[in-house]
Amino acid sequence: MGLVRVTPPQGDVIPLEELRRQVRVDHADEDDDIRTLAAGVVSFLEGDGTGLESCWLGRVLLPxxxxxxxxxxxxxxxxxxxxxxxxxxxxxxxxxxxxxxxxxxxxxxxxxxxxxxxxxxxxxxxxxxxxxxxxxxxxxxRAGYAGGQELDSPPGPSAVPKSICQAIKLIVAHWYANRETVNIGNIVNNLPWAAEALLTPQRTALSRLAWSDRP
Known part of the structure; x- marks a missing residue:
């Protein structure tokens, strides 16, 4: 069995304005950094598109x-x-x-x-x-929280479970405040406790099984 992503998602799971409020920034000077942190979180949750083994959550967010x-x-x-x-x-x-x-x-x-x-x-x-x-x-x-929308019309953040959205914002804020200590390649050890508590119930049984032998 093989599983690969064919068409990547478009858009942001969390609007930039919400992320700015979460990290308490009221200017655009650090928008690129904030977007990069958010993309790193989503990439970890969804994986790199090469199969379930890379998808910690077992779910994908945008279509x-x-x-x-x-x-x-x-x-x-x-x-x-x-x-x-x-x-x-x-x-x-x-x-x-x-x-x-x-x-x-x-x-x-x-x-x-x-x-x-x-x-x-x-x-x-x-x-x-x-x-x-x-x-x-x-x-x-086609997968993601989208209802009947097309791939080029991604849903707003309300379509994604609120617990996942809140966890993403918490992780982005934590990483923003601790940028020197965060290693995105070792993200699982850099999850704030509150974010992990929000995300763990959303993990699928298959993702838990696929990650069961990870350190």
Missing amino acids: QSWALTLDAFPARAIMLPIGPVIAVESITYIDADGDAQEIDSEKYRLLADRLPAEIVPAFGESWPLAREEEAVITVTF
């Missing part, structure tokens, strides 16, 4: 597209490791004759209210026969 590759169709449900899932964009595969095929969207259902979200065949349908080869199936899906 973005991901591609999941599989070696074979499962017996029933295709599990989508990153959430929250907004929509399935396509399911393509290589058939037994070596031809590329796309499954009609009416032949499957997205169970987005589950965590992790699942894709199952529609009533009376089953997964087709794919060629016996690695990565012959690609599921492209």
Whole structure:
């Protein structure tokens, strides 16, 4: 199984004005530094787009597209490791004759209210026969807190859980006040206790499992 980000998110999770208030800055001289700190927090929570192993939260925030590759169709449900899932964009595969095929969207259902979200065949349908080869199936899906918005129209911060937004602001403020001691590459040891308390309940079971052997 492979999982990569196809289309990165656009926009800011927390508006710059809110971040300025959090760090108690009323001028624009340090906007770039504040944005860099906020981007570092979001990058840690969401990962670098190379799979669940880099995503500490197990969730993504602003709308973005991901591609999941599989070696074979499962017996029933295709599990989508990153959430929250907004929509399935396509399911393509290589058939037994070596031809590329796309499954009609009416032949499957997205169970987005589950965590992790699942894709199952529609009533009376089953997964087709794919060629016996690695990565012959690609599921492209859209994830993030977006409702029905498009990738180029990211939601406001109200769409992201308030606990996550508050944690991001707390971490940015902590890093801003302690810039000389912060090592973004070792972020997990630089989380303020209050921020970690807000974020921990939001972590998915799959992300906890993927990070279970980390120091």
